[in-house]
Amino acid sequence: MGDAIASSGTSGGFARGRRVASLAGAAPGDRVYRVVITAFALMIPALLLLIAVAIGVAAWPALSAAGLSFITSSEWNVQAGKFGAAPAIYGTLVSSFIALVLATPLALGVAIFLSEIAPKWLRQPVAFLVDLLAAIPSVVYGLWGIFFLVPMLRDHVVPFFRDTLHLGNTPLFSGPAYGPSMLAAGVILAIMALPYISAVTREVLIAVPRSQRDAALALGATKWEMIWDAVIPYARSGIIGGVILGLGRALGETMAVTMVIGNRPEISASLLAPGYTMASLIANEFTEATSDLHLSALMAVGAVLFVITLIVNGMARWLVWRVASGPKS
Amino acid sequence: MVIKAPQEEAAREPCLTTRELSAYFGRSRVVSNVSIDFQDREVTAIIGPSGCGKSTLLRCLNRMHETLPGATTTGTVRLDGTDIYAPGADPIAVRRHVGMVFQRPTPFPTMSIRDNVAAGLKILGRGAPRGREAEGIVERALRHAGLWEEVKDRLDESAIALSGGQQQRLCIARALAIRPRVILLDEPTASLDPLSAQKVEELVYQLKQDIAVVIVTHNMQQAARVSDRTAFLLMGDLVEAAPTNTLFTAPSDPRTEAYITGRFG
Amino acid sequence: MSALRRRKAGNVFMLGLTYVAAVLATLPLLFILFHLLQKGASTLTPDFFTNMPRPVGEAGGGMSNAIVGTLILIAIAAAIGLPVGIGAGLYLAEKRGGALAMTVRYLSDVLNGLPSIVLGIFAWQFLVRPFGNFSALAGGIALGAMMIPLVTRTTEEMIRLVPNSLREAALALGYPRWRTSMSVILRTALPGIVTGALVAVARIAGETAPLLFTAFGNQFWSTTLDEPIAALPLQIFAYAISPYDEWHKQAWAGALVLIVIVLIISLAARHATRARFGSAAD
Numbered sequence: 001m002g003d004a005i006a007s008s009g010t011s012g013g014f015a016r017g018r019r020v021a022s023l024a025g026a027a028p029g030d031r032v033y034r035v036v037i038t039a040f041a042l043m044i045p046a047l048l049l050l051i052a053v054a055i056g057v058a059a060w061p062a063l064s065a066a067g068l069s070f071i072t073s074s075e076w077n078v079q080a081g082k083f084g085a086a087p088a089i090y091g092t093l094v095s096s097f098i099a100l101v102l103a104t105p106l107a108l109g110v111a112i113f114l115s116e117i118a119p120k121w122l123r124q125p126v127a128f129l130v131d132l133l134a135a136i137p138s139v140v141y142g143l144w145g146i147f148f149l150v151p152m153l154r155d156h157v158v159p160f161f162r163d164t165l166h167l168g169n170t171p172l173f174s175g176p177a178y179g180p181s182m183l184a185a186g187v188i189l190a191i192m193a194l195p196y197i198s199a200v201t202r203e204v205l206i207a208v209p210r211s212q213r214d215a216a217l218a219l220g221a222t223k224w225e226m227i228w229d230a231v232i233p234y235a236r237s238g239i240i241g242g243v244i245l246g247l248g249r250a251l252g253e254t255m256a257v258t259m260v261i262g263n264r265p266e267i268s269a270s271l272l273a274p275g276y277t278m279a280s281l282i283a284n285e286f287t288e289a290t291s292d293l294h295l296s297a298l299m300a301v302g303a304v305l306f307v308i309t310l311i312v313n314g315m316a317r318w319l320v321w322r323v324a325s326g327p328k329s
Numbered sequence: 330m331v332i333k334a335p336q337e338e339a340a341r342e343p344c345l346t347t348r349e350l351s352a353y354f355g356r357s358r359v360v361s362n363v364s365i366d367f368q369d370r371e372v373t374a375i376i377g378p379s380g381c382g383k384s385t386l387l388r389c390l391n392r393m394h395e396t397l398p399g400a401t402t403t404g405t406v407r408l409d410g411t412d413i414y415a416p417g418a419d420p421i422a423v424r425r426h427v428g429m430v431f432q433r434p435t436p437f438p439t440m441s442i443r444d445n446v447a448a449g450l451k452i453l454g455r456g457a458p459r460g461r462e463a464e465g466i467v468e469r470a471l472r473h474a475g476l477w478e479e480v481k482d483r484l485d486e487s488a489i490a491l492s493g494g495q496q497q498r499l500c501i502a503r504a505l506a507i508r509p510r511v512i513l514l515d516e517p518t519a520s521l522d523p524l525s526a527q528k529v530e531e532l533v534y535q536l537k538q539d540i541a542v543v544i545v546t547h548n549m550q551q552a553a554r555v556s557d558r559t560a561f562l563l564m565g566d567l568v569e570a571a572p573t574n575t576l577f578t579a580p581s582d583p584r585t586e587a588y589i590t591g592r593f594g
Numbered sequence: 595m596s597a598l599r600r601r602k603a604g605n606v607f608m609l610g611l612t613y614v615a616a617v618l619a620t621l622p623l624l625f626i627l628f629h630l631l632q633k634g635a636s637t638l639t640p641d642f643f644t645n646m647p648r649p650v651g652e653a654g655g656g657m658s659n660a661i662v663g664t665l666i667l668i669a670i671a672a673a674i675g676l677p678v679g680i681g682a683g684l685y686l687a688e689k690r691g692g693a694l695a696m697t698v699r700y701l702s703d704v705l706n707g708l709p710s711i712v713l714g715i716f717a718w719q720f721l722v723r724p725f726g727n728f729s730a731l732a733g734g735i736a737l738g739a740m741m742i743p744l745v746t747r748t749t750e751e752m753i754r755l756v757p758n759s760l761r762e763a764a765l766a767l768g769y770p771r772w773r774t775s776m777s778v779i780l781r782t783a784l785p786g787i788v789t790g791a792l793v794a795v796a797r798i799a800g801e802t803a804p805l806l807f808t809a810f811g812n813q814f815w816s817t818t819l820d821e822p823i824a825a826l827p828l829q830i831f832a833y834a835i836s837p838y839d840e841w842h843k844q845a846w847a848g849a850l851v852l853i854v855i856v857l858i859i860s861l862a863a864r865h866a867t868r869a870r871f872g873s874a875a876d
Contacts, residue, residue: 019344019409019510020408020409020411020426020510021409021411022411022422023408023411023413023415023417023418023419023422023423023426024417024418024419024422029770029771029772029773030770030771030772032772033770033771033772033775034771036681037681037682037684037685037688038685038694039681040677040678040680040681040682040684040685041681041682041685041686041694041695041698042698043678043682043742044678044682044698044701044702044705044742044743044746045697045698045701047705047739047742048701048704048705050716050720051708051712051713051716054716054719054720055712055715055716055719058715058719105615106615106618106619107619108615109611109612109614109615109616109618109619110612110615110616110619112612112615113612113613113615113616114616116612117609117612117613118616126616126620129619129620129623129624130619130620130623132623132857132860133619133622133623135796135797135856135857135860136623136626136800136853136856137799137800137801137802137827137852137853137856138800138801138802138803139800139802139827139830139831139834139849139852140626140630140800140830140849140852140853141626142831142834143830143834143845143846143849144625144626144629144630144849146834146835147629147633147834147842147846148625148629191622194619194622198619222601222602222604222605223605223609224604224605224608224609225601225605228608248707251709252707252708252709252710252711252712253709254709254710254711254802254803255802255803255827255831259831259834259835279709279711279803282711282714282715283711283803283806286715286718286806286807287806287807287810298715299715299719302711302712302715305709305711305712306708306709306712309707309708309709309712310704310707312707313703313704313707314704317703391766393762393765393766396762396765421768421769421770422768424765424766424767424768425767425768428766428767429766431759431762431763431766433759435757435759435760435762435763437760437763437764437778437781437782438760438782439778439781439782439784448764448767448777449767449768449769451777452767452768452769452770452773452777500763503767504766504767507767507768
């Protein structure tokens with residue numbers, strides 16, 4: 001600053017401005033600031049690019065050796081150097097699918113309860129408890145899964161399905177039930193995806209305008225009819241977005257699944273049979289991989305997982321964005 | 330169009346002058362070729378219907394206009410003869426000589442009353458006044474803004490605990506503390522109750538003992554009460570600028586007359 | 595009349611179902627917390643915090659190294675995630691609709707959706723493979739990368755809540771832009787940003803997958819950054835899948851400690867938000 005404006009304020013009319021002599025400034029601060037925050041912002045694309053390139057390059061040997069059979073073949077044989085990731089891809093998709101089938105109605109129910117039905121004093125605590133599910137570390141879910149969920153499913157739930165409901169002869173519930181299974185993985189993933197789905201659903205339900213509700217009630221709808229026929233349709237694509245967001249979480253989940261799915265690279269129709277997911281395959285074999293091709297194959301599994309979650313999250317974002325910008329009537 | 334100063338003022342030199350000043354948002358022009366002089370130790374009011382560009386014109390005078398996306402200006406604004414839009418001129422230096430107070434009070438919510446007043450001093454770095462000197466400046470700025478008696482016992486309390494009118498006078502004190510040459514007031518009483526507004530008006534009258542004041546207002550009575558000169562702006566054009574008495578009693582332009590007699594706006 | 599009665603009955607039934615859903619949804623959490631307390635609390639003596647892990651067969655032992663290791667990993671992650679996240683958040687809040695800002699915002703969401711194990715193998719490829727050994731630094735960086743999008747997102751949101759009039763007031767006082775951002779905008783948004791940072795820390799504190807091939811875990815005391823380091827989640831995992839009862843107990847106790855850490859951070863985050871800036875921010 002050319003003249004020290006404030007330093008000689010002791011005499012004379014306090015605020016009387018003196019003639020301005022110079023407006024020259026020497027503030028490189030703003031340029032530095034802009035460069036710094038731009039550099040920080042650019043780190044995000046750079047990091048993502050680095051991840052994509054690093055994994056792509058590392059995955060290339062295995063992918064080029066196996067070709068399309070990498071995702072179609074079910075033979076994962078480290079000794080023979082055969083790497084077919086189909087069982088892991090299958091397991092990832094099926095366990096996540098089970099999770100969504102279980103979690104979606106539950107999450108929808110909780111969200112409706114919290115946004116439309118619950119008395120005010122109950123909303124905060126219940127929402128807090130459900131949100132807290134998202135804060136529990138994956139490895140704690142796994143621990144709980146091993147020592148509580150898996151035995152409980154094996155000793156109580158599976159007999160109920162087989163004996164009480166007589167579903168033992170259907171392919172879904174055939175075979176021996178050791179405990180660790182696709183079903184256990186699906187259930188634990190459902191619990192883990194639940195808070196994500198219900199949080200998004202709650203938000204979009206709350207965002208539905210009052211007028212939609214009033215219009216339905218004015219037509220003589222019951223409260224449930226109002227919810228089902230006016231509120232839910234209005235929020236539909238947002239809810240689907242939330243479900244897909246939960247799917248994205250489930251697909252990439254590693255520890256809890258690894259601890260309860262049984263880790264066997266086979267495709268079985270039975271939900272009671274052990275399975276594998278892409279994330280748990282990497283988690284289990286990565287530190288033991290000695291050959292370059294094996295490492296490369298695991299990287300390739302990571303690459304496939306990367307691409308799948310990219311697509312799923314892209315879809316979710318698009319749907320949530322669509323509901324946020326209002327329905328096209 | 331250059332507005333000629335009346336004879337008796339010819340001897341005084343304006344401290345802030347604009348020539349052919351235009352302001353744009355993107356490609357749309359909101360202020361067109363305004364040439365006007367602002368005298369030292371006078372209050373100049375800018376009036377006009379809402380959307381006429383009066384706030385934008387004001388924001389061109391301390392280079393605040395350009396902080397909005399897509400906002401640009403052409404023409405010159407001279408502060409004591411120095412072009413504030415010259416390539417070497419730093420907008421930050423300009424704003425330290427041309428202070429500004431906004432329609433809504435804007436105390437910094439994380440700062441105490443004292444720190445709010447001193448906010449403009451602290452950023453001087455090594456040249457910043459410290460200790461007793463800073464205390465003195467804070468006190469005089471608050472006294473000048475007529476707020477000292479009301480807040481002297483709670484200088485360390487949060488500024489947002491003050492009433493709206495007090496907050497606005499605090500913002501004026503904050504602007505005064507860095508001793509500007511000119512102070513710009515953008516509808517400073519629009520969000521205040523009548524009593525608080527009156528206090529601010531009295532303060533405006535005080536301020537012109539020392540510096541040039543430019544006040545934007547949509548309230549013609551206010552302009553008539555506080556200003557020495559008034560400029561009437563219509564759709565970005567400066568229709569007329571004259572001593573306030575003249576403008577309100579014998580406007581030379583029929584559009585001014587229509588406006589002040591309430592036929593539009 | 596009977597149609598109306600049927601509709602009313604359906605109404606009551608379906609509304610009742612949402613109550614059931616609410617109960618079912620809160621049950622897992624209550625079960626997990628109950629089991630953690632039931633199985634973990636008895637092992638949780640002061641020794642657990644001060645002792646090192648013991649070999650199989652020896653009773654007692656603790657996870658002092660893993661607790662310290664987790665804290666070190668969190669510190670490294672925060673040292674990376676906070677400045678980058680806050681800087682990027684500032685950029686996004688200032689540039690809003692710019693093409694680069696839109697791209698960065700989108701990619702930040704992509705990064706957020708990335709499975710943590712993918713970040714783990716990435717960190718291994720860059721920070722473990724070239725140096726030939728696992729390290730605390732590699733683990734901390736992987737966790738830091740996870741924090742970046744979380745911190746970026748909340749920083750941007752919180753800065754956008756700061757009224758633009760404050761920015762203008764600071765600029766009109768002759769504040770340079772950087773100074774406006776630092777002393778006015780960032781300071782006003784600070785409670786919200788602290789909350790976001792704490793939520794991010796809570797989320798990475800329990801992460802295991804990115805650490806498997808980076809921090810790796812360590813049975814011994816190590817605070818050296820270029821050596822493998824123990825971490826609570828890794829230790830819980832290793833003990834949980836072991837065949838020994840003694841270790842299972844340790845795993846439960848470790849999980850209880852981990853969840854208490856995470857819950858404390860989460861509650862602190864809620865508390866920080868409550869101290870949101872005052873009435874001038876309308």
